[in-house]
Amino acid sequence: xxxxxxxxxxxxxxxxxxxxxxxxxxxxxxxxxxxxxxxxxxxxxxxxxxxxxxxxxxxxxxxxxxxxxxxxxxxxxxxxxxxxxxxxxxxxxxxxxxxxxxxxxxxxxxxxxxx
Amino acid sequence: xxxxxxxxxxxxxxxxxxxxxxxxxxxxxxxxxxxxxxxxxxxxxxxxxxxxxxxxxxxxxxxxxxxxxxxxxxxxxxxxxxxxxxxxxxxxxxxxxxxxxxxxxxxxxxxxxx
Numbered sequence: 001x002x003x004x005x006x007x008x009x010x011x012x013x014x015x016x017x018x019x020x021x022x023x024x025x026x027x028x029x030x031x032x033x034x035x036x037x038x039x040x041x042x043x044x045x046x047x048x049x050x051x052x053x054x055x056x057x058x059x060x061x062x063x064x065x066x067x068x069x070x071x072x073x074x075x076x077x078x079x080x081x082x083x084x085x086x087x088x089x090x091x092x093x094x095x096x097x098x099x100x101x102x103x104x105x106x107x108x109x110x111x112x113x114x115x
Numbered sequence: 116x117x118x119x120x121x122x123x124x125x126x127x128x129x130x131x132x133x134x135x136x137x138x139x140x141x142x143x144x145x146x147x148x149x150x151x152x153x154x155x156x157x158x159x160x161x162x163x164x165x166x167x168x169x170x171x172x173x174x175x176x177x178x179x180x181x182x183x184x185x186x187x188x189x190x191x192x193x194x195x196x197x198x199x200x201x202x203x204x205x206x207x208x209x210x211x212x213x214x215x216x217x218x219x220x221x222x223x224x225x226x227x228x229x
Contacts, residue, residue, distance in 0.1 A: 031215050042206060042219040043160070050215050088158050096215045103150055104217050106160035 003027050006091050006107035013081050013114055021076040021110045023091030032074040033104065034066060035090040043090055049074060050096060078112075086114045118142075119209050119220035126225045128197050135182070136192040136223050138207030147211045149190040151181070154204040154222075163205075166190055194225075202227045 004025045013019040023032065030051050035043035047056045049068045063085070065077040078085055088111050092104040118141040128134045140149065151163040166174045166181045174181040182191040194201055207220040 033216065040204075040222075040224075042221050045216055045218070048216055055215070090158075090160060092160070092217075094215070094217070102148075103162045103165055104160075105162070106152075109158040111158065 004091060004093055004105050004107035006089075006110050008110060009108060011110055011112050013078075013112065015083065015114055016080050019078050019081055019112070021078075021089050021091075021112070023074045023076070023107055024072050025093045025105075026072070027093055027095070027105060028071060029093035029095045029105070030071070031094045031096045032068060033090075033092040033094070034064075034074070034076050035092065037088045037090055037109075039087075046076070081112070081114045083114050086112055088112075119207055119218055121205075121207055121220035121223050123223045124221070126223055128225065128227055130199060130227050130229050131196055133193060133195045134197050134201075134225065136194070136205050136207075136225065138190045138192065138220060140188050140190065140207075140209050142188075142209065142211060144211045147209055149181070149183070150208040150210070150217065151179070151190075151192045152206045152208060152219075153201075154206060156203070160206070164192065197227050199227050199229060201225060 007022045033048040034046045037043040046060045068074045088109045090109045091107045094104040095102050120139045147168045149166045153161045164174050164176045164179045166183050173183050178195045180193045204222045206222045208217045210217045
């Protein structure tokens with residue numbers, strides 16, 4: 001049973017047209033992450049939520065926003081996608097307990113194409 | 116600042132052979148967690164194995180084991196009896212306590228040849 005679900009699996013959007021990617025989880029984890037992964041590169045953390053607290057990475061462009069309306073759902077909004085934003089976007093969840101010993105569970109990713 | 120290094124961009128191994136994927140890390144915190152993930156061509160990240168910095172024994176999970184050398188700050192993944200389905204990208208990652216985020220190395224693309 002899928003525990004972290006990303007929709008859609010594939011998204012094609014036009015240059016400059018806002019797009020939203022969604023992620024839901026059934027694990028009741030308190031942390032949700034969004035990673036951007038370009039071809040043959042490591043996943044790059046964009047931001048994460050610890051409960052309702054939003055944590056933005058210093059080098060994440062303002063073009064990327066996120067919302068977490070409740071524990072189960074998290075959204076990634078790209079306000080004006082550029083060609084350089086074409087990538088795989090990975091959502092992950094984790095139960096943070098103050099230690100470094102809990103793994104992150106990933107969804108299947110959304111592959112974004114910008115035309 | 117923490118840093119994860121995987122120095123092998125690609126590895127080619129014959130089926131049924133064992134393979135070691137290298138990972139070194141840099142942290143000043145004595146307490147941390149190390150993780151290995153597998154990413155097949157489908158894109159999803161699959162958790163393989165975890166090693167805590169205070170764990171006395173090397174972690175093992177089926178055909179996966181972790182060669183943890185704390186003094187050298189290395190956490191190499193060993194896959195025994197490799198299978199064709201092991202062909203994928205493999206990422207080493209680390210998290211320090213108090214830090215909610217998981218940071219990844221550059222990855223190693225493993226190809227198993229029949």
